[in-house]
Amino acid sequence: MVKLDELLSIIENPARRRILEALAREPHYPLQLSRELGISQQAVMKHLKVLEQYKLVRSYHEKSDLGGPRRRQFYPALNFTIVVDASPNMFTTEVHYREENRVFIPKNREIEDLSTNNRILELRREIAGIEEKLDDLYRQREALILDKESVLEEARSLAENLDDYQLRRILYEFISRPELDLKGIAKALDMRDEVVANALDEWLNWGR
């Protein structure tokens, strides 16, 4: 599984993103990508090599019934979502991987005549409906992010009462990462358990 650091450095490149966008539509061979995207074939090959190395694309040799050279077709092999939330009191970067087999792949049906097929309009409407729901979820998420921002702002103003930088770090970590216990906080901050325990004891009268 490719790490977040690597994923970000791979997709940071605009040409690579355009290649991945094209491959999401259909498999492409290198010359085709070069022509369609206006990127030199050498650059396309270089990008595909990086993407293949990280197993974000795969390739197969196309069957040729003309006896000509078999072209190497590239297709995407990735399934993840990256979310970066940046605000005055927050900077988090997360990647969620999906298992490949979780994706529902409908059977490839043969449609002889597209002109009589209303399915095109139906699919467009389905996408519109999904996008509307995604927008709605996004608005709900935004409200939560603002709530979180406000809580973290208050955490910051509490921490300002502490003179010691390391104690402020402990306080921030304790509030902002409720999924961590004492040992988890110590590990995340690269501190001894005792240091964290003493601070929490003092603030919360734990264990007294």
Add this chain to the structure above:
Amino acid sequence: MVKLDELLSIIENPARRRILEALAREPHYPLQLSRELGISQQAVMKHLKVLEQYKLVRSYHEKSDLGGPRRRQFYPALNFTIVVDASPNMFTTEVHYREENRVFIPKNREIEDLSTNNRILELRREIAGIEEKLDDLYRQREALILDKESVLEEARSLAENLDDYQLRRILYEFISRPELDLKGIAKALDMRDEVVANALDEWLNWGR
């Protein structure tokens, strides 16, 4: 407003992300960042310069009541969310900017004695509640992304019936971007309106 391309290339750098994470906690001066993050002061200055250039951080001179040199404190000045969705039939990268003034900043209250203040535990619980709701929204979003993936997979199998690459592009764009009208699709694909109109006419019997 910093463009997506630039944002991605700025946050791609792990050291810059660690700097932004630290600044989200509290303002830092360069030497402090260097010491806390184990990054050379020269590198820290270089990263801060880039971040300041793109207006993602700002700085002020700390008041000194000891008559010593005034230190330059850096703080974050960013407010956005980036979402990258990658799956076999999808590769989308979006940035949503928030207005800075949309963030609620509570008044800085003075708390004399943290030890008697249960607010620390309350804030931790508030964050836990928010994270739980965010996880729930994320699960709902995942279900929609799978729906979208499935619709796009069907769009792809429809497009496979077309011999012409440019026609396949039009079909994919028409289905996957329902917010675009005919002219919007032509513009997005850098094609003449007529070409798009003819294709849609044929498939949908539009205007007949």
